[in-house]
Amino acid sequence: ETGVTQTPRHLVMGMTNKKSLKCEQHLGHNAMYWYKQSAKKPLELMFVYNFKEQTENNSVPSRFSPECPNSSHLFLHLHTLQPEDSALYLCASSPLDRANTEAFFGQGTRLTVV
């Protein structure tokens, strides 16, 4: 275990559903991230939170809505998704944002949109 826990591990949802992904870390890190991983493509950074403040939003569609209530928890709220949003969603944390140190990843949520 890396110290970053994601739930659920798998999620199947219809295009009209609303669901949320949860991420929790107890590593004392100040930065948390959401990534999207599609088959045979590089990791896509979606959102960055530093000390609970969103510092980056990489042109992500509004059907993805992040929430960071404290430095240990991160959510990704999903609504009216499209089939092309099916992917592995990874949460990560690191001691500081924009630092050249390693990130610790959760095991991901495999999302299927039907």
Added chain:
Amino acid sequence: EDQVTQSPEALRLQEGESSSLNCSYTVSGLRGLFWYRQDPGKGPEFLFTLYSAGEEKEKERLKATLTKKESFLHITAPKPEDSATYLCAAADSNYQLIWGAGTKLIIKP
């Protein structure tokens, strides 16, 4: 445009057959070059960070090296448990990580 390219896309080796994975990068103001290992159904796991050309780091059967244009992950006498996808990422001058698409390594017993 900053870019990271990994090759080959997939590599099949026999157990004990040494080889290297390549990570070529064009990144302005490199702040660090990272290697991660990812097993199926899991998130990436950190392996190494290299900061400057000429630097080398080792861990068990893996050795990572860095030049001004590319990084290599050398695997010596691999075992089946080394099978995984290996990802590299480069941090640019703003510490933004640019990721490669990965190399899927399969070690056959």
